[in-house]
Each structure stands twice: as structure tokens, then as C-alpha cells.
Amino acid sequence: MWHASTFKMVTILNFDMGRVWTLAVHQGSNNVSIGFDDGSMLIKLGREEPAISMDASGKIVWARHSQLQQANVKALQGQEVKDGEKLPLAVKEMGICEIYPQAIMHSPNGRFVSVCGDGEYTIYTGVALRNKAYGSAQEFVWSSDSSVYATRDGSSLITIFKNFKSHKSFKPDAGADG
The missing domain is CATH 2.130.10.10 (YVTN repeat-like/Quinoprotein amine dehydrogenase)
Structure with a gap:
């Protein structure tokens, strides 16, 4: 995962579910859904409280x-x-x-x-x-x-x-x- 503003790598995620085929975001939230070979997952990125x-x-x-x-x-x-x-x-x-x-x-x-x-x-x-x-x-x-x-x-x-x-x-x- 890369930070969109700083272009620095933030982390590497490995869920052992095969290849990633699709990513989708829900606009206005921190939710990202990921579709893999062996299933799907919903993750929340960042935090919802502002600095x-x-x-x-x-x-x-x-x-x-x-x-x-x-x-x-x-x-x-x-x-x-x-x-x-x-x-x-x-x-x-x-x-x-x-x-x-x-x-x-x-x-x-x-x-x-x-x-x-x-x-x-x-x-x-x-x-x-x-x-x-x-x-x-x-x-x-x-x-x-x-x-x-x-x-x-x-x-x-x-x-x-x-x-x-x-x-x-x-x-x-x-x-x-x-």
C-alpha cells in the first residue's frame, strides 16, 4: 500500500487468499473491499478522526x-x-x-x-x-x-x-x- 500524498510505501498486506482481482472503495468512508482468488475481504484504512x-x-x-x-x-x-x-x-x-x-x-x-x-x-x-x-x-x-x-x-x-x-x-x- 502506498500513501497517495507522499508516494511512500506504508505497508504490505498478505491475506493468503491468492491473487487480487479487484479493489473497490465506498466514497466518503475508509472502507476498501478486496476480491481474491479464494474469497473477498472488507478492510478499514486510516482513522476516522481528523488530526x-x-x-x-x-x-x-x-x-x-x-x-x-x-x-x-x-x-x-x-x-x-x-x-x-x-x-x-x-x-x-x-x-x-x-x-x-x-x-x-x-x-x-x-x-x-x-x-x-x-x-x-x-x-x-x-x-x-x-x-x-x-x-x-x-x-x-x-x-x-x-x-x-x-x-x-x-x-x-x-x-x-x-x-x-x-x-x-x-x-x-x-x-x-x-
């Missing part, structure tokens, strides 16, 4: 494919909204991300937004989507201090960054899956 983050001030950033969008919940202050009602938010296009976002996180002070996906991370400024830092990582986490963050690269290397510079790297005694 999204909201900071303490009410700014929301989410990904629609590689496009990052932003809205501010504080703009609704004073408006009466019923429970379950769709919020009338003004959506602002921030720009296109270099990687396909799988996780988005605001820094604790809301000044930066980290985007993690495809084994890489990028830190952008929270307002104008300017690139602040980037690197390889399977996972990314902010500290309570917005100038400190950590990355996990594979299952054997954790790197702590301070002021966007590598501060300390170590290999945990046991493998780190998360």
Missing part, C-alpha cells in the same frame, strides 16, 4: 489532507449556541503542510503548532504557519514549558530539545512504543 488541536485561548487547528485550517471559538463569545448545534465558525486557511499530518499539538503557550506524520515532525508558528523546526520522529510531545519538547525516533531513541536545539538524547532500557 486536530485546540489551545487554551480557543484557537483550533486541524488538517484537511495536507491543508491546515484554523478557527477561533472565542469569536462566538456572547452568542447563544444549543447543545449539539453546529458552530458557525469563520474558517481561515493557514497553508499547506510539507508532511501528511497524523497528529497536531499546540505548545502550552499556544505560540507554536507541531505537526507529526510520516516519520517526521514540523513545528510552525501558531498564527502564520512559518516553519520553526523540523526533524525525524515517530512521536512528538511538548513539555509544560513551551521551549522544551521531546521526540521518539523508532523504538530506541528519545531526544529532548530546548529552545529548538537538541539538548539530550538517550536510549531507554526497554523499547519505547509510545
Whole structure:
């Protein structure tokens, strides 16, 4: 299986059901049906929840494919909204991300937004989507201090960054899956 946006191989599937003769997708869902020599199968790809983050001030950033969008919940202050009602938010296009976002996180002070996906991370400024830092990582986490963050690269290397510079790297005694 290949990622349509990054053109990288994601995984190899082998169901031991012979040759594949047909693939079909249900538009608007993550379902793919596969027809083999010896039967058929329905699989679900990806996840149904979008990559999204909201900071303490009410700014929301989410990904629609590689496009990052932003809205501010504080703009609704004073408006009466019923429970379950769709919020009338003004959506602002921030720009296109270099990687396909799988996780988005605001820094604790809301000044930066980290985007993690495809084994890489990028830190952008929270307002104008300017690139602040980037690197390889399977996972990314902010500290309570917005100038400190950590990355996990594979299952054997954790790197702590301070002021966007590598501060300390170590290999945990046991493998780190998360």
C-alpha cells in the first residue's frame, strides 16, 4: 500500500487468499473491499478522526489532507449556541503542510503548532504557519514549558530539545512504543 500524498510505501498486506482481482472503495468512508482468488475481504484504512488541536485561548487547528485550517471559538463569545448545534465558525486557511499530518499539538503557550506524520515532525508558528523546526520522529510531545519538547525516533531513541536545539538524547532500557 502506498500513501497517495507522499508516494511512500506504508505497508504490505498478505491475506493468503491468492491473487487480487479487484479493489473497490465506498466514497466518503475508509472502507476498501478486496476480491481474491479464494474469497473477498472488507478492510478499514486510516482513522476516522481528523488530526486536530485546540489551545487554551480557543484557537483550533486541524488538517484537511495536507491543508491546515484554523478557527477561533472565542469569536462566538456572547452568542447563544444549543447543545449539539453546529458552530458557525469563520474558517481561515493557514497553508499547506510539507508532511501528511497524523497528529497536531499546540505548545502550552499556544505560540507554536507541531505537526507529526510520516516519520517526521514540523513545528510552525501558531498564527502564520512559518516553519520553526523540523526533524525525524515517530512521536512528538511538548513539555509544560513551551521551549522544551521531546521526540521518539523508532523504538530506541528519545531526544529532548530546548529552545529548538537538541539538548539530550538517550536510549531507554526497554523499547519505547509510545
